[in-house]
């Protein structure tokens with residue numbers, strides 16, 4: 030089920046809101062942490078009548094595809110899902126005004142590819158085949174991962190490789206690919222009001238961490254730690270997304286989440302509003318220190334349960350629930366055999382046996398999750414199939 034979002038872009042004379050649901054259903058409005066109780070928690074207030082930024086975490090299974098759209102039609106895509114069907118879904122969203130609120134959009138101004146795993150690049154070929162133009166593409170640069178190389182070739186081929194040499198060459202005409210570095214800033218919107226900050230690339234974060242693109246032993250590791258991490262800002266509002274970025278708490282993984290926090294890489298401080306949870310809710314990520322420092326009001330897990338990876342893990346849900354944060358899962362995250370969320374099988378620290386998922390905080394099977402940010406960046410509304418809540422981006426910090 031998709032909502033028909035009738036929020037008007039900024040600049041329209043009448044402030045008006047309608048969030049009508051197809052098939053007559055109305056989203057329940059989230060009550061902030063009913064039963065957990067705190068007057069300082071974010072409150073559900075009026076939804077913004079006009080929007081200045083739209084972010085959609087598309088429901089593409091255990092994969093990532095995130096669209097960022099401004100009212101004047103600037104488009105940023107972060108990862109492209111796993112399959113051609115995901116590519117079709119992205120193109121469908123871009124071409125349908127009742128979904129994107131702007132019109133028939135045919136250009137992706139900024140494409141960010143967190144890394145070259147199939148669930149982050151798999152829809153790109155179809156997007157290009159269907160005539161959507163990619164103006165600028167940012168990535169980790171040449172893949173050094175041996176078994177990942179075919180995917181890198183697939184990614185490069187989809188975007189075009191004029192010199193047929195698989196490397197970026199920004200000075201030559203025809204190239205749209207750029208190797209991204211920490212600190213790079215792009216802007217979107219009519220008045221450049223939306224900022225897209227790179228806060229980590231290839232493991233490097235504000236000169237800290239380890240830049241594996243420069244490490245000859247990099248072929249032995251996977252690309253998850255090097256995932257491109259972005260903070261997208263409009264005014265006070267901040268959204269964090271970092272593909273399958275790793276943390277070191279639950280399973281031994283490079284501590285990039287910790288490096289992001291400790292380096293002070295996030296421009297206005299680590300506290301953000303909405304987090305796209307790293308690595309589909311895996312226990313390779315979402316370290317306590319990372320979750321507590323970023324302190325999101327809403328966490329979105331882009332996944333659907335599969336027997337192979339069994340995501341999301343309960344230990345991950347625990348991090349967010351105990352941090353007083355709403356969790357929205359795009360697909361159905363329930364393990365059908367267990368009848369609940371999957372336990373972590375590989376960490377002795379998994380004490381989730383005494384943890385109960387609170388269904389007034391964790392919302393399963395939400396479909397596309399849409400975030401509409403007010404023009405001044407002071408409020409935002411988050412909507413899934415059975416969740417709708419509006420939050421302040423100002424003084425909305427959780428209290429521990």
Ligand SMILES: [Zn+2]
Nearest residue numbers: 092146148273
């Ligand atoms: Zn992934």
